[in-house]
Amino acid sequence: xxxxxxxxxxxxxxxxxxxxxxxxxxxxxxxxxxxxxxxxxxxxxxxxxxxxxxxxxxxxxxxxxxxxxxxxxxxxxxxxxxxxxxxxxxxxxxxxxxxxxxxxxxxxxxxxxxxxxxxxxxxxxxxxxxxxxxxxxxxxxxxxxxxxxxxxxxxxxxxxxxxxxxxxxxxxxxxxxxxxxxxxxxxxxxxxxxxxxxxxxxxxxxxxxxxxxxxxxxxxxxxxxxxxxxxxxxxxxxxxxxxxxxxxxxxxxxxxxxxxxxxxxxxxxxxxxxxxxxxxxxxxxxxxxxxxxxxxxxxxxxxxxxxxxxxxxxxxxxxxxxxxxxxxxxxxxxxxxxxxxxxxxxxxxxxxxxxxxxxxxxxxxxxx
Numbered sequence: 001x002x003x004x005x006x007x008x009x010x011x012x013x014x015x016x017x018x019x020x021x022x023x024x025x026x027x028x029x030x031x032x033x034x035x036x037x038x039x040x041x042x043x044x045x046x047x048x049x050x051x052x053x054x055x056x057x058x059x060x061x062x063x064x065x066x067x068x069x070x071x072x073x074x075x076x077x078x079x080x081x082x083x084x085x086x087x088x089x090x091x092x093x094x095x096x097x098x099x100x101x102x103x104x105x106x107x108x109x110x111x112x113x114x115x116x117x118x119x120x121x122x123x124x125x126x127x128x129x130x131x132x133x134x135x136x137x138x139x140x141x142x143x144x145x146x147x148x149x150x151x152x153x154x155x156x157x158x159x160x161x162x163x164x165x166x167x168x169x170x171x172x173x174x175x176x177x178x179x180x181x182x183x184x185x186x187x188x189x190x191x192x193x194x195x196x197x198x199x200x201x202x203x204x205x206x207x208x209x210x211x212x213x214x215x216x217x218x219x220x221x222x223x224x225x226x227x228x229x230x231x232x233x234x235x236x237x238x239x240x241x242x243x244x245x246x247x248x249x250x251x252x253x254x255x256x257x258x259x260x261x262x263x264x265x266x267x268x269x270x271x272x273x274x275x276x277x278x279x280x281x282x283x284x285x286x287x288x289x290x291x292x293x294x295x296x297x298x299x300x301x302x303x304x305x306x307x308x309x310x311x312x313x314x315x316x317x318x319x320x321x322x323x324x325x326x327x328x329x330x331x332x333x334x335x336x337x338x339x340x341x342x343x344x345x346x347x348x349x350x351x352x353x354x355x356x357x358x359x360x361x362x363x364x365x366x367x368x
């Protein structure tokens with residue numbers, strides 16, 4: 001029988017049910033590393049396709065066209081400049097967008113006339129605009145500056161808030177992971193990178209860091225004073241935090257992805273190329289990758305860094321050694337208080353004595 005979702009979430013929070021996410025961190029590191037490498041390869045070949053806002057050039061928009069076949073637009077541009085290969089995209093059901101490199105005023109007029117004849121529209125139905133390379137370069141520099149400022153502010157704020165640079169480093173690595181994979185998917189799809197795409201990238205970074213902060217906050221709560229007890233290790237406390245926030249992460253991701261998926265569908269298949277499509281793809285991919293990184297990458301990486309600390313490493317060894325002694329021969333009268341606490345926690349010692357059910361076999365009942 002299927003487990004009720006609410007009961008499943010409650011079991012995760014109380015620890016009755018648990019998934020060893022942090023303990024299997026090597027697996028998640030390998031998966032993330034493979035995805036990042038593949039995405040990096042896609043960023044080099046075929047690479048991102050910068051929009052006209054970044055590379056500059058001339059743009060023509062044909063409205064109220066009787067046909068949205070792209071070949072007439074290609075032929076119209078070829079009549080004016082045989083060396084020019086335009087980028088033609090459909091916009092909605094009766095419009096097309098044609099982008100070329102920089103053209104002279106005379107060539108712009110010739111292309112407009114050719115487009116009017118190719119699609120049988122009036123002069124008012126063909127609009128043209130020009131974006132200079134200086135403006136595009138300025139947009140690129142500002143986009144890069146925005147990303148750098150965001151990452152610096154995130155690092156500073158998280159270091160101050162958690163008083164732990166390891167959490168800040170793990171969060172930055174997760175953000176880099178999300179950004180590279182999202183950009184790689186964008187390169188694989190082949191859609192142009194526009195200012196709307198950059199906005200989408202920055203938005204998913206904010207979403208990802210928010211999700212990571214929620215998980216880290218629970219990790220900090222669970223691991224407070226962890227070295228003062230011997231019931232569980234730092235890794236186990238952190239894994240409990242991930243399990244406790246798992247349902248919240250799933251719910252938040254699903255609720256956020258549903259409207260974004262609808263926007264992506266409408267933008268890509270109904271309205272055609274445009275701002276909605278550009279930003280929705282970045283959001284859709286980024287939210288999925290961000291949810292993955294906040295659960296399977298950020299916290300496991302933070303634990304790997306913390307276990308390098310002598311105090312945490314010594315505490316882990318002490319807990320595991322106590323459990324090993326307990327499993328080997330139980331707890332005798334000379335056991336330390338720490339070993340007794342571990343035994344009681346694992347159910348092998350009763351509060352009233354040093355030996356419990358694990359050490360004292362039950363007597364079979366019989367008739368006298």
